[in-house]
Amino acid sequence: MVMKKWIFVLGATLSLVGCGSSVKLDKAPVEDRSGTTSDPKTNQAGDNAMAKSNVPPLDLGKSASDALPISSRLIYFDYDSFVIKAESQPLIESNARIIKSDKTRKVVIEGHTDERGGREYNLALGQKRAEAVRRALGLSGVAESQIEAVSFGKEKPLNSGVDEASLAKNRRAEISYR
Numbered sequence: 327m328v329m330k331k332w333i334f335v336l337g338a339t340l341s342l343v344g345c346g347s348s349v350k351l352d353k354a355p356v357e358d359r360s361g362t363t364s365d366p367k368t369n370q371a372g373d374n375a376m377a378k379s380n381v382p383p384l385d386l387g388k389s390a391s392d393a394l395p396i397s398s399r400l401i402y403f404d405y406d407s408f409v410i411k412a413e414s415q416p417l418i419e420s421n422a423r424i425i426k427s428d429k430t431r432k433v434v435i436e437g438h439t440d441e442r443g444g445r446e447y448n449l450a451l452g453q454k455r456a457e458a459v460r461r462a463l464g465l466s467g468v469a470e471s472q473i474e475a476v477s478f479g480k481e482k483p484l485n486s487g488v489d490e491a492s493l494a495k496n497r498r499a500e501i502s503y504r
Contacts, residue, residue, distance in 0.1 A: 399501040401459055402494065405440070408454035410462055418459065421501050422466035429469070432504040435459045437477040438484075440493040445479060452477030459499040 399421065401414045410418070425431055437452030437459075456475035463473055485492040 399503075401455075401499045401501075403455055403497045403499070405442075405493075405497065406451070408451060408458045410458050415462075418462045419466055422463050422468050425463065425468045425472055426466075429472070432472050432474070433463075434502045434504060435463075435473060435475045436482075436500045436502055437475065437479075438482060438496055438498050438500065439480050440496040441480045441483065441488075442493070443480070448479035449477050452479045455497075455499045459501070 398417060401410060401417060403409070404411070421433075425433055435456040437454070437456030439448040439452050439455075443451070453475065456477055460473045460475040464470060480496070483496045484498070485495040487493075
């Protein structure tokens with residue numbers, strides 16, 4: 327009986343070790359295109375960050391009541407990453423305009439992953455993706471009180487296929503209006 331317990335404990339330990347990942351979610355690569363230096367410990371840019379910024383200003387004069395189709399509320403990510411791609415910036419800005427137009431409007435950012443990886447890892451990665459979009463909306467002027475970030479991990483795929491194109495559609499953050 328004692329031998330069976332040890333074999334069970336050893337088997338459970340080995341299976342948990344096999345499910346682990348060597349990817350550290352808190353050390354994401356950050357690409358600085360502004361030409362300024364930044365301190366990752368304080369998350370603050372150098373003194374001339376505003377002078378060299380390549381980010382275009384938001385045009386708040388556009389109609390904020392335009393309803394966005396679902397394709398305009400999805401931000402896609404690379405495999406095993408929570409770095410927002412440059413091509414997603416216009417989507418974030420247009421959603422920020424709509425959210426800021428009504429101070430009572432609330433949104434939930436839902437983080438999703440593809441089916442690869444363990445459940446806990448995917449929940450953590452989905453949360454990091456949702457938080458990345460939440461921070462981007464905050465930098466665009468949306469109040470923190472209007473945004474909530476949650477993770478669904480691999481539990482709600484958009485596409486059930488197993489090819490790379492299907493998996494890529496599942497690596498997303500979705501802005502859900504409330």
